[in-house]
Amino acid sequence: MKAKAKCLMSGLIAAAILNSPAIGAQSTPGVPDLSGVWARNAMDPELLPSGPKPVVNLRRPEGDPHVNMGGDPLPLVGDYNNPILKPEAVEAVKKAGELSAGGKINPDPSNQCAPYSPPYAFTIQLGVQIIPWKDEIIMLYPQDDQFRRVRMNAAHPRKVTPSAMGDSIGHYEGNTLVIDTVGIKVGPVTMVDRYGTPQSEALHLVERYRLVDVAEAKAAMERQERRAGHIGGSMPFYPNDSKALQLLYTVEDPKTFTTPWSAQITYRRTMLPWSEQVCAENIVEYWPGMNIGVPKADKPDF
Numbered sequence: 001m002k003a004k005a006k007c008l009m010s011g012l013i014a015a016a017i018l019n020s021p022a023i024g025a026q027s028t029p030g031v032p033d034l035s036g037v038w039a040r041n042a043m044d045p046e047l048l049p050s051g052p053k054p055v056v057n058l059r060r061p062e063g064d065p066h067v068n069m070g071g072d073p074l075p076l077v078g079d080y081n082n083p084i085l086k087p088e089a090v091e092a093v094k095k096a097g098e099l100s101a102g103g104k105i106n107p108d109p110s111n112q113c114a115p116y117s118p119p120y121a122f123t124i125q126l127g128v129q130i131i132p133w134k135d136e137i138i139m140l141y142p143q144d145d146q147f148r149r150v151r152m153n154a155a156h157p158r159k160v161t162p163s164a165m166g167d168s169i170g171h172y173e174g175n176t177l178v179i180d181t182v183g184i185k186v187g188p189v190t191m192v193d194r195y196g197t198p199q200s201e202a203l204h205l206v207e208r209y210r211l212v213d214v215a216e217a218k219a220a221m222e223r224q225e226r227r228a229g230h231i232g233g234s235m236p237f238y239p240n241d242s243k244a245l246q247l248l249y250t251v252e253d254p255k256t257f258t259t260p261w262s263a264q265i266t267y268r269r270t271m272l273p274w275s276e277q278v279c280a281e282n283i284v285e286y287w288p289g290m291n292i293g294v295p296k297a298d299k300p301d302f
Contacts, residue, residue: 032175032211037274038245038267039127041235043194044228045249045263046220052084052261054251055093055195059101060228075100078195084257089198096196106196107189113279115164116146117184118205119251122265123193126231129274130209130245137170137177143277150179162186162201179207192251200255208248212266217244220266237268244268 047053058077077097080090096106109116110124121141129140137150150170160167160183168181184190184203192199245267252260 030175031172032177034130034177034209034211034245035132036269037127037129037272039235039237039270039272040221040224040265040267041126041231042221042225042228043126043231044123044224045193045265046224047227048262048264052259053082054261054263055079055082055085055193055197057195057228058097075103076106076194076196077101078193078197084259084261085197086256086258089256092196092198108191108194108196109189110143110194112189113144114187114189116141116144117164117190118148118166118181118207119249119263120191120193121146122247122249122263127270128267140274142275144279145276156180156182166205175210177207177209179205179209181205181207192256198256199253202255203251203253205252206250210246210248211243212246214242214244214268217246217266217268220246220264221268224266235268236271238271241269 044056045054047056055078058079059075075097077100078093080093080097082093085093099106105111108114109120116125125141125143125146127142129142131138131140135152135154137152139148139150141147148165148168150168152170154169156167156169162183162185164185164187166181166184168179170177170179172178182204184199184201184205186199186201190199191197192203247265247267248262249265250260250262251257
């Protein structure tokens with residue numbers, strides 16, 4: 001099993017980007033300035049008022065004031081009755097929930113030090129840094145130093161080679177950054193969310209980022225923290241910012257889901273410095289009393 005440690009290469013990449021003189025706010029007229037470090041204080045996506053919804057935690061049902069009091073969101077028991085799920089996805093979510101409810105770990109990208117492919121990254125990452133960079137946009141995520149590259153005003157290649165982050169292309173529609181991603185490679189623990197919902201290489205993801213008023217953002221974030229759990233501490237957001245960042249994303253995967261579905265994430269600019277949280281093998285498990293021993297070979301190598 002894996003736990004958190006330092007990773008030099010990701011840190012060097014991030015430092016090189018952040019210290020480059022090319023970094024700065026968008027100067028193109030009419031293009032919104034989405035640059036900066038954005039954060040939130042709750043995991044999982046926000047639910048939209050209507051339409052098909054993502055899988056949520058059965059242990060934190062919407063509208064139950066006795067359950068939705070914030071705090072640690074464990075255990076992770078996904079709603080396998082969600083009608084967006086096809087039969088194989090139902091079984092995967094049910095199995096993951098049984099493991100978590102039983103005090104065991106369901107292997108996922110976070111606890112296995114695997115890539116946080118989108119849209120899984122949106123459900124667990126508490127922040128994102130958006131960096132305009134020449135003819136692309138770079139997106140950094142603090143947990144495990146995950147990063148993506150979005151080629152601007154480009155097209156997907158005729159034949160996409162699957163990769164952990166997929167092939168992402170972007171353009172602006174008025175004041176909205178639209179990112180289209182295909183070709184996400186499916187690995188042993190690739191999943192859509194923290195509840196073990198699977199995905200296939202047919203997944204198509206569309207993200208729409210726009211600036212919203214801070215008052216609207218505060219209301220959305222407070223609703224999410226009540227429903228999904230407040231991670232802890234008071235996030236130091238910039239007090240005089242009038243705008244916040246909102247991501248609306250739509251997932252389509254005909255091999256996994258019965259219908260496309262959408263969800264939302266809301267962020268505010270944070271004053272917290274960028275911090276590294278990256279993975280390495282370790283004997284320490286995430287559940288008390290479940291540490292594993294140091295790996296041993298069946299026979300010596302020499």
